[in-house]
Amino acid sequence: MIDLHSHVLPGVDDGARSLDESVAILAAAAEDGATQIAATPHVRADYPTQAETMERGVAELNRAARDAGIPIEVLTGGELDLEYAARLDDATLARFGLGGNPAVVLLECPYVGWPLDLRDLVFQLATRGFSVVLAHPERNPDVQADPELLRPLVDAGVLVQLTAASVDGRLGSRPRQASRALLDAGLVHLLASDAHAPQVREVGMAAAAAAVGDAPLARWLTEDVPAAIVSGSQVPARPQRPPRRRFGRR
Numbered sequence: 001m002i003d004l005h006s007h008v009l010p011g012v013d014d015g016a017r018s019l020d021e022s023v024a025i026l027a028a029a030a031e032d033g034a035t036q037i038a039a040t041p042h043v044r045a046d047y048p049t050q051a052e053t054m055e056r057g058v059a060e061l062n063r064a065a066r067d068a069g070i071p072i073e074v075l076t077g078g079e080l081d082l083e084y085a086a087r088l089d090d091a092t093l094a095r096f097g098l099g100g101n102p103a104v105v106l107l108e109c110p111y112v113g114w115p116l117d118l119r120d121l122v123f124q125l126a127t128r129g130f131s132v133v134l135a136h137p138e139r140n141p142d143v144q145a146d147p148e149l150l151r152p153l154v155d156a157g158v159l160v161q162l163t164a165a166s167v168d169g170r171l172g173s174r175p176r177q178a179s180r181a182l183l184d185a186g187l188v189h190l191l192a193s194d195a196h197a198p199q200v201r202e203v204g205m206a207a208a209a210a211a212v213g214d215a216p217l218a219r220w221l222t223e224d225v226p227a228a229i230v231s232g233s234q235v236p237a238r239p240q241r242p243p244r245r246r247f248g249r250r
Contacts, residue, residue, distance in 0.1 A: 001205050002226035003029060003037040004099050005079065005106065005135055005161060005192035009057040013047040015196040019064060024198040026065050030072040032204045036230065037193075038099045039074055040106055043088075044081030051095035054078060075099045075230065079108050079135055086121055090128055098133055099230040106133045106161070114142035114149060122156055133159045133229070136194060138166045138178040147181040159189040159225070159235070164208035167191060183212065186238060190225045191218075214241065 007015025016022040041049040061074040078096030094102035137143045166175035195203040209218040216239040
């Protein structure tokens with residue numbers, strides 16, 4: 001599996017507080033089956049992370065993982081606030097590119113209120129050569145009330161990322177129900193941990209993949225689409241669900 005959303009960098013935002021805690025997150029992610037994990041620190045007013053800080057931290061964590069014998073690669077990235085993303089120049093946006101892909105940015109969906117100008121921002125970023133992954137919209141009350149809010153964005157090329165702990169219910173019933181509605185509507189493209197610590201909001205993606213209840217779809221969400229983002233290749237088609245058998249037929 002490839003995890004493209006985590007707060008594993010030590011002392012940068014509200015995630016890992018120390019290098020030891022970062023290494024523990026990496027160990028937990030590797031044990032759960034992740035081979036790569038993107039460090040995506042917040043880039044917003046309360047955590048105005050600089051690209052060089054993120055890049056330095058990723059290099060440090062890769063060294064720490066090697067020293068500890070943890071079989072995982074840490075990738076670059078950032079979780080960008082909508083207003084911050086609009087203000088950053090192209091070179092800086094590219095350095096925060098998701099999974100090291102300079103043409104894809106991870107935008108943070110707000111937890112309260114629906115940003116009416118989000119589609120305009122997506123269009124503006126597209127004209128500058130950037131595609132968008134939208135992080136954890138299932139945790140937004142407006143999306144929980146109306147999952148179809150995401151349809152125009154997906155039609156415009158936005159990829160949607162759910163938090164693993166939402167899918168398997170660790171974050172409560174409303175995120176879980178919204179996750180299921182979005183999955184059923186075909187409005188989800190990848191799962192990620194959004195891990196902040198090894199104990200709180202556990203890193204695990206395997207449980208969420210199992211909760212999807214469709215092995216080919218789970219593989220697409222946790223392996224195929226993230227791999228395409230990292231490599232800069234075209235996102236593969238969503239696997240088709242097998243037709244449901246009618247009662248009494250074999």
